[in-house]
Amino acid sequence: MTNCGDLGWHSDADGYRYIDRHPETGAVWPAIPPRLKTLAMDAAREVGASFEPDACLVNLYAAAGKLNLHQDHDEKDYAWPIVSLSFGNSAVFALGGRKRRDPVREVMLRHGDVAVMHGPGRMLFHGVKRIVSQTAPLTHPTIPAGGRLNLTFRRAA
Ligand SMILES: O=C(O)CCC(=O)C(=O)O
Ligand SMILES: [Mn+2]
DSSP states (O other): OEEEESBEEEEETTEEEEESBOTTTOOBOOOOOHHHHHHHHHHHHHTTOOOOOSEEEEEEEOTTOOEEEEOOOOSSOTTSOEEEEEEESEEEEEEOOSSTTSOOEEEEEOTTOEEEEOGGGTTOOEEEEEEETTOOSSOOTTSOTTOEEEEEEEOOO
8 A cells, every 4th residue: 555646545553544754754655647637537527526636545455455344534525536546457346335334236346447436425335345366457567466456536635
């Protein structure tokens, strides 16, 4: 897990929050690549959302990686969407309701997919149940064998 943008999402013993520097090196996060920022803003606009991301969380999943059901609620304003880009192997994405115990449906997020959580979808519980091996159309040195790369663009502050 790492970040680019003015702010990066971080979790440690003190909890979850956005911070403006890498917690180990003290360096500022690298800028969000301009073309990806534009892509995220365009995707948001397509579903009637508008934002300028100041944070991009980079999640690299190993073949056995998963992400527990959660809501993204550390951002200042939930009117801003979250835009997710997926690369590498597909993920079985779990999409629930506004309560943790609501029923969950499964959506496949494939290489190149763009997902936007916005409006009534912004605060839905979600997670990654599993990564589906052998589904990546190409391999890349930054994605471990059988793994997946996900970028989520957020406006945190
Ligand atoms: O990997 C994904 O598709 C989802 C990532 C996510 O929900 C998060 O980083 O908050
Ligand atoms: Mn999330």
